[in-house]
Amino acid sequence: MPALAATRVLLLVGDTLSSAKFYGFSRIAPQYSTVRFLGRVSNESEPLTLASLGFRSEIKRNLGNEKNKLKQGISTIEVPKRRENKVISRETNAVKKKDRVDIAALAPFAAKSFSELGLPPLLVERLEKEGYTVPTDVQAAAIPTILKDHDVVIQSYTGSGKTLAYLLPILSEVGPLKKDNEPKTTMDIEAVVVAPSRELGMQIVREFEKVLGPSDKRLVQQLVGGANKSRQEEALRKNKPVIVVGTPGRLAEISASGKLHTHNCRFLVLDEVDELLAFNFREDMHRILEHVGKKSGAGQNVANGPKARRTERRTIMVSATVPFSVIRAARSWGCDPLLVQAKSVVPIESLPAAPIKLSDSTSSANEPTQSQAPVQSLPPSLTHYYSVSRIQHKVDTLRRCIHALEAKCVIVFMNHTKQLKDTVFKLEARGMKAAELHGDLSKLTRSTILKKFRNGEARVLLTNELSARGLDIPECDLVVNLELPTDSIHYAHRAGRTGRLGRRGTVVTICEEPEVFVVKKMQKQLGVVIQSCQFAEGQLVVNED
Numbered sequence: 452m453p454a455l456a457a458t459r460v461l462l463l464v465g466d467t468l469s470s471a472k473f474y475g476f477s478r479i480a481p482q483y484s485t486v487r488f489l490g491r492v493s494n495e496s497e498p499l500t501l502a503s504l505g506f507r508s509e510i511k512r513n514l515g516n517e518k519n520k521l522k523q524g525i526s527t528i529e530v531p532k533r534r535e536n537k538v539i540s541r542e543t544n545a546v547k548k549k550d551r552v553d554i555a556a557l558a559p560f561a562a563k564s565f566s567e568l569g570l571p572p573l574l575v576e577r578l579e580k581e582g583y584t585v586p587t588d589v590q591a592a593a594i595p596t597i598l599k600d601h602d603v604v605i606q607s608y609t610g611s612g613k614t615l616a617y618l619l620p621i622l623s624e625v626g627p628l629k630k631d632n633e634p635k636t637t638m639d640i641e642a643v644v645v646a647p648s649r650e651l652g653m654q655i656v657r658e659f660e661k662v663l664g665p666s667d668k669r670l671v672q673q674l675v676g677g678a679n680k681s682r683q684e685e686a687l688r689k690n691k692p693v694i695v696v697g698t699p700g701r702l703a704e705i706s707a708s709g710k711l712h713t714h715n716c717r718f719l720v721l722d723e724v725d726e727l728l729a730f731n732f733r734e735d736m737h738r739i740l741e742h743v744g745k746k747s748g749a750g751q752n753v754a755n756g757p758k759a760r761r762t763e764r765r766t767i768m769v770s771a772t773v774p775f776s777v778i779r780a781a782r783s784w785g786c787d788p789l790l791v792q793a794k795s796v797v798p799i800e801s802l803p804a805a806p807i808k809l810s811d812s813t814s815s816a817n818e819p820t821q822s823q824a825p826v827q828s829l830p831p832s833l834t835h836y837y838s839v840s841r842i843q844h845k846v847d848t849l850r851r852c853i854h855a856l857e858a859k860c861v862i863v864f865m866n867h868t869k870q871l872k873d874t875v876f877k878l879e880a881r882g883m884k885a886a887e888l889h890g891d892l893s894k895l896t897r898s899t900i901l902k903k904f905r906n907g908e909a910r911v912l913l914t915n916e917l918s919a920r921g922l923d924i925p926e927c928d929l930v931v932n933l934e935l936p937t938d939s940i941h942y943a944h945r946a947g948r949t950g951r952l953g954r955r956g957t958v959v960t961i962c963e964e965p966e967v968f969v970v971k972k973m974q975k976q977l978g979v980v981i982q983s984c985q986f987a988e989g990q991l992v993v994n995e996d
C-alpha cells in the first residue's frame with residue numbers, strides 16, 4: 452500500500468464501485484472473494500454454486516405434466532409452454548427466531564480480531580460486550596487503512612458491516628473509548644453523520660449508542676427531519692454531543708440557524724452517498740460540506756504533520772453502490788484516495804476519469820453499464836426469482852409467494868405510494884398482517900411501524916427505496932419487487948435488505964410479461980441468475996428457461 456503523507460482522510464465507503472469490476476483489479480473474480488467472505492471454496496476450479504458455499508437447497512426436478520396442472524387452473528399466471536421443474540421443498544430462509552446468528556461460524560472472516568486492527572482496548576472491550584468479536588471482511592480491510600490516515604473508497608456489499616467500518620475508527624479518536632494518545636476531545640462536535648432517511652439516521656444513532664454503552668450514549672444526538680426541532684436544539688445545548696447524526700435538510704437548517712457548531716469537526720460521514728449526491732439534496736449538502744470541519748487546501752501546511760491533519764475534516768462516504776459521481780467526488784475531495792475492497796487496496800487514480808461505454812446503453816455517470824455491474828453489491832447467499840403476473844393478479848401472486856416460501860419477515864417494494872397503500876389494504880383484507888412505510892407518514896408513525904415490523908407484529912412491510920435504503924433488519928427473509936426498480940443499482944439496494952451478513956435470503960420480482968426483458972437486463976448487469984418461477988399448489992415452481 453503506498454505510504455502517503457495524507458493531509459486528510461477521505462473515506463468513501465460503498466458496496467459497489469460500479470466501475471471497479473471493469474478495471475480488472477489484480478484479484479481473483481469478485482465472486483470468489485465473496486466466497487472467501489463466506490467460507491473456503493474447497494476446490495477453486497469447481498463452479499461457484501451455493502453448494503460450494505456450503506448452502507443446500509433441495510431443488511428436485513419434477514417434470515410432471517404441467518398441462519394437467521394448468522387445466523386444473525392452479526395458476527392464474529400465463530405459464531409459457533415449457534417443462535417445469537418443481538422446487539419440492541426449499542429450505543425456507545426464514546430466520547426461525549430472533550437469535551444473533553453465530554457470524555463467525557456462518558461466515559468465517561479473513562481477519563482475526565478487532566484488537567489486531569489497531570482499535571483501542573476500551574473500544575474492543577465494548578465491542579465484545581455487544582457480541583462483536585470477529586470483524587467482517589470490509590471492516591478488516593477498512594479499519595487499519597482508515598487508522599493509517601489514508602483517503603479510501605471502501606467497497607463491499609449490502610449487509611457486510613459498513614456502518615462499523617466507519618463508526619469504529621471514529622470512536623477510536625472521538626469520545627470516551629478513544630486511544631489514550633489521542634488529543635483531548637474538545638467540547639465541540641467532532642463527527643457529523645448524514646443519512647438520506649430518518650430511519651437510517653436513527654438506526655445509525657442506535658449503532659453508536661450500542662457501542663458507546665448506556666452511560667455515554669448522550670454523546671450522540673439525532674438531528675433527523677420530522678422530529679421536534681426546538682427539542683433537538685435544546686438537546687444540543689444541554690448534552691454537548693460529540694457526534695450528531697441527521698438528515699440533510701435538518702442538519703443544514705440547524706447549521707444555518709447558528710445552533711450547530713461544526714467548525715472543529717474531524718469526521719463527516721455521508722451514508723448512502725449516491726443518494727445524498729442526488730439533486731434534491733444538493734443545496735443542503737452544499738451547506739453541510741462547506742460548514743463541517745475545516746476544509747483542507749492545497750496550501751495546507753503539511754509541515755505541521757498530524758497536528759495539521761487533526762484540524763482537518765475527514766470525509767467518509769458510504770453507500771451500497773458507488774457510481775462515477777462518487778468517484779468524481781472522491782477525486783476532488785480526496786488526497787490520493789485508495790480503493791479498499793474486502794480483499795484488495797488499489798489507488799483510485801487507476802480508475803478512468805469517466806465511465807467507458809461498452810454497450811449502446813445510454814449510461815450516464817450514475818448508471819452502471821453492463822461492465823460496471825454492481826456485482827459486489829449483492830450477497831452471494833441470495834437467491835433471485837421473477838414471476839410473471841398480470842397487474843390485476845399481482846397481489847394474489849404476492850400472497851402465494853409469501854406462503855410458498857413460508858416467509859416470516861417480508862419487505863415489499865413499490866414505486867408509488869397510492870398503490871402501496873392499496874396493497875396494504877388488500878393484504879389485510881385477506882388476513883395477512885401488513886404495514887406501510889413511506890414519506891407521507893410522520894416520523895413518529897414511521898418509527899412505530901418499523902418497531903412493529905422488527906418485532907414481528909406485521910409480517911409484510913410495503914415500502915419504497917428511500918425509506919428502506921441501508922435499513923438493517925436481520926430477520927428479513929424475503930424481498931419482493933411488486934413494481935420494478937428503476938435500474939440494477941436500485942435492485943441491489945432493495946435485494947440487500949435480506950441475506951444480511953451471510954444469512955440466506957430470497958428476492959422475487961413480480962412483473963408483467965412485457966417487463967421480463969428488463970429483469971433479464973438487470974440479471975446481466977448484476978451478474979446473478981434470476982430464475983423464472985410460478986407459485987402453484989403452495990409451492991414455488993421453477994420454470995426451466
Ligand SMILES: Nc1ncnc2c1ncn2[C@@H]1O[C@H](COP(=O)(O)OP(=O)(O)OP(=O)(O)O)[C@@H](O)[C@H]1O
Nearest residue numbers: 554585586587609610611612613614771921923952
Ligand atoms: N463484525 C460483526 N460481527 C457481527 N455482526 C456484525 C458485524 N458487523 C456488522 N454486523 C451486523 O451486520 C448487520 C449489517 O451491518 P450494516 O448494516 O453495517 O451493513 P451494511 O454493509 O452497512 O449494509 P447496507 O449496505 O445495507 O447499508 C448489522 O446487524 C450489524 O449489527
